[in-house]
Amino acid sequence: MTAMKPTLPPLTERSNVLRWLRRNLFGSWMDALLTILGALIVYWVVKGFLTWALVTADWRVVAANMRLLMIGQYPIAQAYRLWIGLAFLMFLSGNSLGIWARQSRFGPVLLLAPALLALLPFGAEPRKWLIILTVTGLAGWGLGLLRPEVLKRSVIAGWVISLPIFILLTRGFSESASGFMPAVQTNLWGGLLLTFLLTVVGILFSFPIGVLLALGRRSELPVIRLASVGYIELVRGVPLITILFMAQLMLPLFLPPNVTIDRVLRAMVGITLFSAAYLAENVRGGLQAIPKGQFEAAHALGLNGAQTMIFIILPQALRLIIPILVGQFIAVFKDTALVAIVGLLDLVGIARTVLAQPEFLGRQREVYAFISLIYWLLSYGMSYLSQQLEERLGVGKR
Amino acid sequence: MQRVEKQKTTIPFWRDERILGVLGQAIFVFVVLFVGWLIYQNMKAGLAKQGITLSYSFLKGISGFDIAESLFAYNRSSSYWQAYLAGLLNTLSVSIVGVIFATILGVVLGVARLSTNFIINRLAAFYLELIRNLSLLVFLIFWYLGVFLKLPLVNEAIIWPGDIILSNRGVGIPWGIPTASFPTFRLILLAGFIFALIVFFSLLAYSRRTGRAPLTSLWTLAAFLLVGLTGWFALPEKPLVLDLPFVKGLNLSGGKILSPEFMALTSGLVLYTSAFIGEVVRAGIVSVSKGQVEASRALGLNGFQTLRLIVFPQAMRVIIPPLTSQYLNLIKNSSLAIAVGYPDVFYVSNTIQNQTGRAVEMISMVMLTYLIFSLITSVFMNWYNQKIKLVER
Numbered sequence: 082m083t084a085m086k087p088t089l090p091p092l093t094e095r096s097n098v099l100r101w102l103r104r105n106l107f108g109s110w111m112d113a114l115l116t117i118l119g120a121l122i123v124y125w126v127v128k129g130f131l132t133w134a135l136v137t138a139d140w141r142v143v144a145a146n147m148r149l150l151m152i153g154q155y156p157i158a159q160a161y162r163l164w165i166g167l168a169f170l171m172f173l174s175g176n177s178l179g180i181w182a183r184q185s186r187f188g189p190v191l192l193l194a195p196a197l198l199a200l201l202p203f204g205a206e207p208r209k210w211l212i213i214l215t216v217t218g219l220a221g222w223g224l225g226l227l228r229p230e231v232l233k234r235s236v237i238a239g240w241v242i243s244l245p246i247f248i249l250l251t252r253g254f255s256e257s258a259s260g261f262m263p264a265v266q267t268n269l270w271g272g273l274l275l276t277f278l279l280t281v282v283g284i285l286f287s288f289p290i291g292v293l294l295a296l297g298r299r300s301e302l303p304v305i306r307l308a309s310v311g312y313i314e315l316v317r318g319v320p321l322i323t324i325l326f327m328a329q330l331m332l333p334l335f336l337p338p339n340v341t342i343d344r345v346l347r348a349m350v351g352i353t354l355f356s357a358a359y360l361a362e363n364v365r366g367g368l369q370a371i372p373k374g375q376f377e378a379a380h381a382l383g384l385n386g387a388q389t390m391i392f393i394i395l396p397q398a399l400r401l402i403i404p405i406l407v408g409q410f411i412a413v414f415k416d417t418a419l420v421a422i423v424g425l426l427d428l429v430g431i432a433r434t435v436l437a438q439p440e441f442l443g444r445q446r447e448v449y450a451f452i453s454l455i456y457w458l459l460s461y462g463m464s465y466l467s468q469q470l471e472e473r474l475g476v477g478k479r
Numbered sequence: 480m481q482r483v484e485k486q487k488t489t490i491p492f493w494r495d496e497r498i499l500g501v502l503g504q505a506i507f508v509f510v511v512l513f514v515g516w517l518i519y520q521n522m523k524a525g526l527a528k529q530g531i532t533l534s535y536s537f538l539k540g541i542s543g544f545d546i547a548e549s550l551f552a553y554n555r556s557s558s559y560w561q562a563y564l565a566g567l568l569n570t571l572s573v574s575i576v577g578v579i580f581a582t583i584l585g586v587v588l589g590v591a592r593l594s595t596n597f598i599i600n601r602l603a604a605f606y607l608e609l610i611r612n613l614s615l616l617v618f619l620i621f622w623y624l625g626v627f628l629k630l631p632l633v634n635e636a637i638i639w640p641g642d643i644i645l646s647n648r649g650v651g652i653p654w655g656i657p658t659a660s661f662p663t664f665r666l667i668l669l670a671g672f673i674f675a676l677i678v679f680f681s682l683l684a685y686s687r688r689t690g691r692a693p694l695t696s697l698w699t700l701a702a703f704l705l706v707g708l709t710g711w712f713a714l715p716e717k718p719l720v721l722d723l724p725f726v727k728g729l730n731l732s733g734g735k736i737l738s739p740e741f742m743a744l745t746s747g748l749v750l751y752t753s754a755f756i757g758e759v760v761r762a763g764i765v766s767v768s769k770g771q772v773e774a775s776r777a778l779g780l781n782g783f784q785t786l787r788l789i790v791f792p793q794a795m796r797v798i799i800p801p802l803t804s805q806y807l808n809l810i811k812n813s814s815l816a817i818a819v820g821y822p823d824v825f826y827v828s829n830t831i832q833n834q835t836g837r838a839v840e841m842i843s844m845v846m847l848t849y850l851i852f853s854l855i856t857s858v859f860m861n862w863y864n865q866k867i868k869l870v871e872r
Contacts, residue, residue, distance in 0.1 A: 106597055115599050319850060320812065321811075322815065323846050330838040331522075334525040334838075338524065415615065418617060429614070432620075445625045453617050453618070456612065456613055
């Protein structure tokens with residue numbers, strides 16, 4: 082055996098509990114004082130929180146209203162459509178993880194999460210569907226592992242059509258109540274479902290607008306540049322809530338009298354227009370980081386302006402700003418909460434309905450803590466995924 | 480004439496980039512104007528159906544509603560315009576208080592995040608991760624409904640050392656009441672301010688002339704305090720008397736009573752924004768390379784001098800631009816006051832709009848107000864940034 086023994090650091094550098102403590106916690110008097118103070122804060126916060134969460138708090142308000150918080154007043158008889166949509170998304174996620182992230186330990190954890198959730202005290206129906214979610218996710222994962230090359234294209238196609246499919250399933254087809262998949266009006270969409278749809282629609286539609294605005298801001302044509310700069314600065318200078326109010330109150334005025342758009346759609350328009358301006362600035366940052374040589378080389382190869390942008394510049398620029406884009410997406414997700422102020426029943430809006438129930442008066446802390454937890458988990462999950470994606474694409478390593 | 484036509488034949492006009500550019504822009508302008516005209520026509524027709532013509536003259540009318548807190552004398556017989564102004568001042572006060580406290584807390588967090596002390600470091604990291612992934616609106620509502628309205632009733636109020644009274648009617652803190660000599664004291668403070676400015680500029684000139692770096696801000700502050708304190712003790716009657724809050728019946732009285740709405744809004748905004756500022760400060764300090772510190776130590780500067788003359792100025796260059804956008808975010812986010820019922824400019828304008836039906840006017844006014852706020856802040860910060868920017872060859 083010629084394998085080298087790992088060289089041990091010198092004796093004085095080896096880790097040792099006491100030395101670690103001295104270096105990290107009790108380096109000097111000041112340090113020791115801070116450590117004690119910090120420990121007291123930790124003790125006080127943890128004790129206070131645990132006492133509240135485990136003893137004082139009454140979580141029945143959340144358990145009893147789980148359906149309301151998740152899908153609002155969406156008719157229970159039609160809820161299976163949402164589950165089918167989710168199962169489709171789960172299949173795609175599993176498939177993608179199997180194809181592109183086979184070594185990642187995160188994949189299986191994500192796929193098993195619904196089954197773990199099923200251990201919580203839900204009814205029989207959600208439990209059944211949660212297990213189906215895990216099964217479809219794992220099936221997609223397995224297929225992805227077995228046939229990665231064959232499935233690559235179909236997965237991408239699947240993601241492209243996933244949003245229209247999900248919205249179609251949510252909305253329904255037939256106008257009569259007895260028909261196949263009767264339509265569910267948007268005023269019944271609510272809870273996390275509405276938050277999710279607002280976020281996804283906002284992100285997807287603001288993306289192309291944002292890219293166009295960023296290109297417009299760098300354009301050599303003065304009118305286009307001025308218009309882009311004007312739009313971006315105007316939107317970035319005002320709070321989202323004013324834009325949402327404008328979308329709710331003024332959008333109907335702007336349209337011809339025979340055109341009506343419902344309140345959910347108005348909120349979607351508002352969020353999209355708002356997010357596009359911020360996205361444009363992020364994309365501009367990426368465009369600025371591309372060296373001039375790339376433009377010149379593309380021109381030398383005979384590509385015209387549009388081709389240069391689409392095939393050479395944008396792919397590089399967008400890759401550069403992936404972390405920033407994810408940050409922007411998280412911001413949109415958190416900002417959708419504001420639609421509660423204009424009266425939509427998203428996750429935050431529905432909380433008011435829950436708290437108005439006479440048997441759960443005064444349970445504000447539990448309800449809002451639970452909603453915060455959902456926001457936190459999803460935001461944190463997205464930023465964690467983006468870090469993984471960043472590593473995979475090698476941002477900053479090329 | 481002949482030559483121009485010849486050129487035209489060599490490059491057909493539909494492939495000449497200059498002509499295409501002009502043409503494209505002309506079409507763009509036309510489309511924008513046309514859509515704008517359509518929207519305007521629709522709006523006019525829609526408003527006419529409601530019997531409204533666009534005009535701001537309604538602002539002179541009597542508002543007829545109360546505003547819970549206002550910095551000047553406002554009542555329900557004041558005009559809409561005064562109501563708007565009261566809301567505007569409330570927005571300003573929340574923003575200023577919020578920016579100050581968020582900066583202090585943010586700097587502490589940023590430094591704590593870089594501490595070598597394990598517990599302090601982890602604690603700051605935990606705080607940043609926790610806050611940055613929450614939704615501000617939920618956070619604010621939680622502070623309002625879950626904390627400040629859940630404080631005990633006035634007759635069971637918690638009293639903290641320093642005579643701070645916490646109750647569900649608000650938080651009472653000690654406050655100064657101006658006495659007869661206060662106007663004189665104000666003049667003395669103004670004199671102190673001018674004196675401090677003189678000290679500041681003469682020190683600046685001194686440092687330019689000699690190349691030394693005196694503790695400019697410290698001396699300026701000392702000059703101001705010197706004049707102020709001399710005035711405070713020299714006046715026959717103290718310009719301010721301390722007024723402690725106390726419980727009176729079912730309400731708080733005396734001192735300064737901060738409403739639960741104000742407390743929820745400011746504490747929520749401060750705690751939320753400070754997490755982002757903490758991250759900005761951390762990034763700024765990290766951006767100063769270690770070599771700078773080592774070089775300055777090698778030149779014989781001590782720890783404090785290194786921090787003041789080497790690290791701090793360089794870190795500031797990195798910190799200022801993102802810090803500006805955090806300040807702007809705080810100001811814009813203060814419009815969420817409507818969720819906790821604090822009468823800021825947006826809340827008041829919403830009330831006005833509900834009463835009068837003047838949606839277009841009120842929304843445009845609020846947007847313009849926020850745009851002006853943003854403009855002023857960014858002009859100031861750009862000026863400051865210009866001043867501290869690296870002067871390159």
